[in-house]
Each structure stands twice: as C-alpha cells, then as structure tokens.
Amino acid sequence: MTDREIDGSADAHAQLWGLWRRLKALFPAWSLIPSSFYTPGAWGYVGVDFLSGFRRNPSTIRSFELLEGVDDATFDALSALANLNVRRQDQMARAVVVGYLTIPLSIVALGAELAGDSLLGFIRADPLMIFGGAAVLGLAPAGYLSSLWRSRQIVGVLDLIRIERGQAPFTALELRDE
Template identity: 70%
Template sequence: MAKNLVKSERADVWALWDKLKRLFPTWSLLPEAFYTPGAWGYVGVDFVSGFRKNASTLKTFDLLKDVDDARFDALSALANLNARRQEQLLRAVVVGYLTLPLTITALAADLAGDSVMGLLREHTTAAIQIGATITLGPLGYFLSHWRSRQIVGVLDLIRIERGQTPFTALELREE
C-alpha cells in the first residue's frame, strides 16, 4: 500500500496534473482523429498498440518516468475523479442541451406544425444559431470527456508497464 503524501508531495501531484492535462488539449482531438496512431488503431481487435504510440502518450510516459509510485497513484486517482466528474457533466449537458430542447421542439411541431415552421422561416438565422449552440455546446463537453478518459487510459498503460496494481477501489469504479 502506498504511503500518505506529505504536503510538498501533494503540491507536486497538482503540478504534475497541470502538466499532464496540457498534453491532452480538447481542441486538438478532432484533428488528431485523422492522423494519430491511436485513431488509426480503431480498426480491428487491438485498440491499445496505436494508442501507446500517440505523441501525447509518449510525452506522458516521459513526464512520469521518474515519478514514484505514491505520487503516480495520487495522480491516477485524480485523473479518475476528473473523468467521473466529466461523465456527470456530460450526462447533464446531454439532457439539458439536447434531449429537452429536441423533445419540446418535436412536441411543438406535432401540436402546431405550421406555426413552428412559420416561426423557423421568419427567424432562420436565429434558428440556425440556436441549433448550432445546442449542437456545438454538447460536442465540446463530449470532446472534453473523451480527453479525460484518454488521460485515464494512458495512466493505465503506464500502470501496466510499471507492474502496479490499482491504488483504490475508486480508481476501478465505473459509473
């Protein structure tokens, strides 16, 4: 079992977290979907070999090569907590930004179809802006959630290669 971290080691974990999350910017996920080994690895049965070759994965291995087990465990627990919180927010966003507006729009179209279509024709620009917002907002949260899970996956690869077992039941928990 890992030892408890002293105050300076806890601060070091937060500094590591800051460096780690910068290796996985949300904005770069879509472009990387076309050229990274991990993206091309989503064909066939092996989804981890290409993932292991991604630049962000290699940089993470380099960043954490000299980090002791206790700090690595704390960082991994932090990444898992972040991923669970990302999942919670993504679910709320999907319900709040997608499910409810689409349900209300479908109901209104069913009850007063001609009026809704007339309103959309009169306010086409506003309708497009609203449609883009309720699409792009959740897309941003989805990409952020994907990245948070990607960080956890890279830390799992490191843990496997180090021969470490999971630190806590919280790390293993899937919601």
C-alpha cells in the same frame, strides 16, 4: 505533526497538482478532432488491437516521459485524480446532453404537435437564426463530449503506464466497469 512534516505534505500536494496540470495539458479537448486524422491511436481503431497505436501517440509518449521517475505514491494519487476527473466529466456531460439536447428537442416536438403550422412559419421567417441556434446548442455537448473523451484518454494512458511499471491498481474504483 511537526512543522517539517506539514511543509513536506504541502510540497507533496504542490508537486501532485503541478504534475496534474502538466499531464492534462498533453490532452487538450480542442485537438481531439484534428488529432483523429493523424495520430497512431486514431488509426488504430481498426482491427483487434486498439492499444499499440494508442501507445505510440505523441501524448502517450510525452506522458510516459513526464511520469518517468515519479514514485508509486505520487503516481497513485495522480491516477486517483484522473479517475475522479473522469467521473466528474461524465456527470457534466450527462447534464449537458440532457439540458442542451433532450429538453430543447422535446420543446420543439411539443410545439410541432400543438402548433405545427405556426412553428414552421417561425422557422421559415428566420431560418438562419434557427439553424444557427441549433448549431450552438450542438456545439456545447460536442465540447463536453470531447473533454470527456480526453479525460478518459488520460486514465487509459495512466493504465498503460501502470501496467508497464508492474504496479497494481490503487483502488477498486479504478477497476470498476464504466
């Protein structure tokens, strides 16, 4: 491999990762809840057609603009990154749900069973701390689930772009059912 080929490969990688950064910036997890009140895609979750509103979302439109003119190989690599991201997001969301919800609720249930009166006394002694702690425990999973939702939106947008470009799926992983 020549130095020029190595430099070209490095440039392609830099372009791909730059494209990934710009694409994911269009889908911030923090904006999921506010955008669920005003985007066409959110209002499109009624009836049979869940795609037309999704296609009219500002983030979808900007994604189409961002990827206009991107060659098929770069698009395929970007799609593979997005699909890998979803799988990793899913793994983390499952771990967080188990770690932040299942385990603490199991401990509380066991404590209530073994020492119900003591547990109720502890809760009554400082309900603000208990409910504040419960809220914090609930926020972490909500944050991870929002991030998972957004990562799946990115894959959905890339699927729309792929369909409109007339491009076949790149790998069997992209075709698999969740």
